[in-house]
Amino acid sequence: MLAQQRQAAILDLVRRHGGVRVSQLVRQFGVSDMTIRRDLEALADRGLVDKVHGGATIAGPGSTEEPGFDAKSVRQRNEKAAIAERAAKLIEPHTAVALSAGTTTAALAAHLVDVPGLTIVTNSIPVADTLYHAGRPDQTVVLTGGIRTPSDALAGPVAEAAIGSLNVDVLFLGVHGMSPRTGFTTPNLMEAGTNRLLVAAARRLVVLADHTKWEMVGIATITPLDEADILITDVGLAAEARVQLAERVGELIVVDPND
Known part of the structure; x- marks a missing residue:
């Protein structure tokens, strides 16, 4: 196989799985460690992958780049649906x-309409919209108010004032990225402050993050990995990443969208 063909095949693997290991590629292509590292270097130089220790991941956006809600909603839809379905089983x-x-979390909201007697606090316009349209008289929905961000979140001083006086049993937190070095992160500085107060208000923290969030880093840290009581992700997450997360979070739950 020519170098160009091998690099195209490596790029396809990275895009399908979110990341690859050098050792995995050495076995798969039957070439030396040095050859694979040169291939990854060539792909990184073209901006197609990001090199990380021992492998490569999908080339990530800048730490402040924030796609809109609609753009994000079409990514990893099956994985997010499976994560939301599993998360719903934790709600009493x-x-x-x-x-x-x-x-x-917007996918999770659709499951909440089946749970009686909930009080739901959110700074998400789509979450509130789903719950308001369900119109359950036995549920109370608290929308924080605040400044609207590209992800249809409400953040800033108004949101923080609303959240600061509340206490909840559990928080389901969506994140932009997660890594051992930076913890759970967001590309939006205002959302970071609001999310930190949500974490502080909750007795238990459940993070919902599909496999593409691994080694993605936003500009602001929300909370360290070890603050998560539960992390729910999907089978696309690499084995080494699972080991690292299992060592840090209280409980790691991995779901299969095909089940």
Whole structure:
């Protein structure tokens, strides 16, 4: 196989799985470690992948780049749906829950309409819209107010004032990225402050993050990995990433969208 052909095949693997390991590629292509590293270097020089220790990941956006809600909602739809379905099983009737903004938490909102007696606190316009349209008289929906961000979150001083006086049983937090070095992150500085207050208001923290969020880094850290009581992700997450997360979060739950 020519170098150009091998690099195209490597790029396809990175795009399908979110990341690859040098050792995996050495076995798969039957070439030396040095050859694979040169291939990854060539792909990184073209801006097609990001080199990380021991491998490469999908070339990520800048730490402040924030896609809009609609753009994010079409990505990893099956994975997000499976994560949301699993998260819904953690919700008990007649409890107070909080949902941050995000496309995975928006998917979770559709399941909340089946749980009686909930009080739901959210700074997400799509989450509130789903719950308001359901119109359950036994549910209370608290929308924080605030300044609207590209991800259809409400953030800033008004949102923070609303959240600061509340206490909830569990927070379901959507994130832009996660890594051992930076923790759970967001590309939006205002959302970071609002999300930190949501974390502080919750007795238990459940993070919802599909496999593409691994080693993605936003400009602002929300909270370290070890603050998560539960992290729900999908089978696309590499084995080494699972090991690192399992060592840090309280419980790692991995779902299969095909089940």
